Amino acid sequence: MTGPVVAALIAAGFVAAADWIAVAREDRLFEGIAKPGVIFCLFVAVLLAGPGVSPVRWLLIVALASSLAGDWLLLPPGQFVAGLVAFLVAHLAYLALFLLGNLQAGPAAIGVAGAVVLLVVAGRPILGGARRAGLGGPVLAYFGAILAMAIAATAGGSVLATAGAWLFVASDTLLGWDRFAAPPAVSPEAAARRRIGIIVPYHLAQVLLTVAVVASPA
Numbered sequence: 001m002t003g004p005v006v007a008a009l010i011a012a013g014f015v016a017a018a019d020w021i022a023v024a025r026e027d028r029l030f031e032g033i034a035k036p037g038v039i040f041c042l043f044v045a046v047l048l049a050g051p052g053v054s055p056v057r058w059l060l061i062v063a064l065a066s067s068l069a070g071d072w073l074l075l076p077p078g079q080f081v082a083g084l085v086a087f088l089v090a091h092l093a094y095l096a097l098f099l100l101g102n103l104q105a106g107p108a109a110i111g112v113a114g115a116v117v118l119l120v121v122a123g124r125p126i127l128g129g130a131r132r133a134g135l136g137g138p139v140l141a142y143f144g145a146i147l148a149m150a151i152a153a154t155a156g157g158s159v160l161a162t163a164g165a166w167l168f169v170a171s172d173t174l175l176g177w178d179r180f181a182a183p184p185a186v187s188p189e190a191a192a193r194r195r196i197g198i199i200v201p202y203h204l205a206q207v208l209l210t211v212a213v214v215a216s217p218a
Helices: 003-024 028-048 055-074 080-099 105-132 136-156 159-181 188-214
Strands: none
Touching: 003 028, 003 188, 028 055, 028 188, 055 080, 055 188, 080 136, 080 159, 105 136, 105 159, 136 159, 159 188
């Protein structure tokens, strides 16, 4: 990775930390700038790395652009269904990206096992709540896409990509639990803590996935 790419990644880290502080302080105005700003920095890093080198880089650009749209759509008060669709496109792009790699059966089996455990432990309550809210179908499709993405990342054998994919799963699972399975937060401070628990793994996931691609010789 070149110096400008590293600088853009470092900038993404600083903006992410600023966003976490904004969430903790319930500073919605600054959050509206910082949250999408993280993905913008990652987008710049990919462009500086030479996105035309391979289809993988272009798929990463699609994933990040869709994530950027999803970030804007989910800013409070948020448009949940529209944001869900944007991130569904992002996960499908990531899935296609990983499917272009060299997949291995052993790691794939581990990924499938992890997905089954997650569905049994957290997926059922989330999907039950989503059905009661009239969103069972969209949430089920989303769960399927993100778990398929994580399994494909695991099967590819990249530690960075695997960690990033499962952090993404963790973030979205916490988001789904907060929206469909958990009782309402007892205070604004408790709600902010929940949101921090969602946004931190999300940003770490996007950074790790981006680094996994731009640092790869492929």
